[in-house]
Amino acid sequence: MMTALFERISLQARQYPQLEAVVTTQATLSxxxxxxxxxxxxxxxxxxxxxxxxxxxxxxxxxxxxxxxxxxxxxxxxxxxxxxxxxxxxxxxxxxxxxxxxxxxxxxxxxxxxxxxxxxxxxxxxxxxxxxxxxxxxxxxxVQYSSSLQTQQPAKITYTSGSTGTPKGVCLVEDTIESITHSLSQALASSQLGRHLCLIPFATLLENIAGIYVELSMGRAVIVGEVSQFGLVSNHTFDTQRFVNAVQSYQIESVILLPQMLKAIVEYSAEHGATGFKTLKFIAVGGGKVSADLLKQCQQLNLPVYEGYGLSECASVVSLNLPGARRIGSVGRVLPHVEVEIAANSEVVVKGNAMQGYVNDQAATPYIHTGDAGYFDEEGYLYITGRIKQMIISSFGRNISPE
The missing domain is CATH 3.40.50.980 (Rossmann fold)
Structure with a gap:
């Protein structure tokens, strides 16, 4: 079990028993x-x-x-x-x-x-x-355990979102999940954020970890509900007005967006103004490449957008732009729980906090070859320039094989 997270929840329950933890349209759970x-x-x-x-x-x-x-x-x-x-x-x-x-x-x-x-x-x-x-x-x-399985039971198995082929299960142990949870909590501690809106389905590892575990470990409140009521109507449709209503109704301060959602918000703001998002202090965006032009528009609209980078095999986030440490076009600096190297062919290779392996393919390795091409600038910001492997990532975060 995730000892550190449960200890944090228990501490909040003892010190601030009435503090809101989870909020829905029907109920609030302390x-x-x-x-x-x-x-x-x-x-x-x-x-x-x-x-x-x-x-x-x-x-x-x-x-x-x-x-x-x-x-x-x-x-x-x-x-x-x-x-x-x-x-x-x-x-x-x-x-x-x-x-x-x-x-x-x-x-x-x-x-x-x-x-x-x-x-x-x-x-x-x-x-x-x-x-x-x-x-x-x-x-x-x-459950049958083969000799190839690691001795530590996975805490979570998250399946890839491939629209073709057979989904693969990524095995993540407790230490891996707690490491990323702690790393993100430390990175965001100085931001003093309040309510977080969970806009992406929890079966998506990024929202599961950054939207639940990180928020609860820091004593924050998460706003949850069927995501269509907050704007994500389907895998291909985002209703910006519903999102605006949710942000205003719940006084949301942080949210995780996919690139197409961010594009819709910028288009809405260009027409109606960005006052509907004034409570937002931290908009994390990931799950696909965000154009530098779109990020510049966000800056002009004073939208606090911070692009990040990660993958399920590393338990989600690897790098993230932060307040006071942001470079448009980059995916931020690498977080302390992992190391990143750029291979001779420009591939981004992540070391540390790696998955235990795939289900039925538990060949443990300290290195995750991402299939992404990238580079570091002189100040340590990571830039992703494209894909080495032939895989398309849609603007709604789905992995699509062209084959």
Whole structure:
């Protein structure tokens, strides 16, 4: 389990029990209430003596509680991307050796095909104590550990978003996740940010770590809900007015955006002005390349945009621009939990805080070859100039193979 994160949540619960932790349109959960729910559900998970839990659901209080409780119980959590097809979900469940599938139904019922798939693969639907709107299916498979597996059980397996081919599961251990959580927390500590809006689905590792773990470890509040109400209507559609309404209603100070979202916000601001975003202090953007022209427009509009760079194999963020340390066109300086080298062919190679390996391919290596080309300037800012490997990353953060 992620000891440091749970200790931070416990500390907040003791010192500031009424401090808001998670806020939705229907409810607010304090740090004391969050800890209580996590402890209760974790106890229920421990009684099952199962190791791998797959989690399907929209962003919600329950998603956060299940994720934290399962890891506290020593389980591996496998988030299920909502855009995965039935075939991809079946592969994920089989490939990850999922023993328990959780579908959350708080405000967005699981599709019929998913429930049919769960019932087809399960031997039983079980009940677990906890204040949840959820269904749990115990699947007909047991976890088999081959000699190639590392001795440390993964805390999380995150699946790639490939639109063609078979998704691959990236295995991340507790130390790797806690290292990036601590590194980002330290980098953002001086910014003194308030409420964070979770606009990207939690099955996306970046929001899961930077939007939940980092915020909760720092005693901040996260605003959650089905992302369409905040503007992300689909994988290809962003409603800027909904986003403006959410920022104003909840007095949002930080958010993570994908490039196409940022483009829509700039276009909106050019027409209506940027006053609707005046509470925002930190807009992190990643998941794809952002043009220097777009970033210059953000600067002219006084939008506090900070581009970063990362990949799932390194538990998300590798480098990030920060207040007082920003270069337009760069992806910032490398964070202290990793090292980056530029290979002879200009490939960006990351060392440290690497994944344990892919599911069924656990060849551990301290180096992650990103497939991205880049360079450092004289002040240590990293620039990404293109791809070495033939892979297209869409403006909504999806990896698309041209083959």
């Amino acid at each position: 740090y004391a209430e969050l800890q209580q729910r996590v402890e209760l559900l974790s106890a229920g998970f421990k009684q099952l003596n199962l190791r791998h839990l797959a989690l399907w659901g929209v962003n919600s209080i329950d998603w956060i509680v299940v994720d934290l409780a399962a890891q506290k119980a020593g389980m591996t959590v496998i988030p299920v991307p909502l855009f995965f097809t039935a075939a991809q979900v079946r592969h994920l469940l089989s490939d990850s050796q999922t023993e328990l599938l959780c579908t959350l139904d708080e405000s967005f019922s699981a599709p019929e095909w998913l429930l049919n798939l769960a019932q087809d693969m399960s031997r039983d639907e079980i009940s677990i104590t906890g204040q949840l709107h959820a269904r749990f299916f115990q699947l007909e498979q047991a």
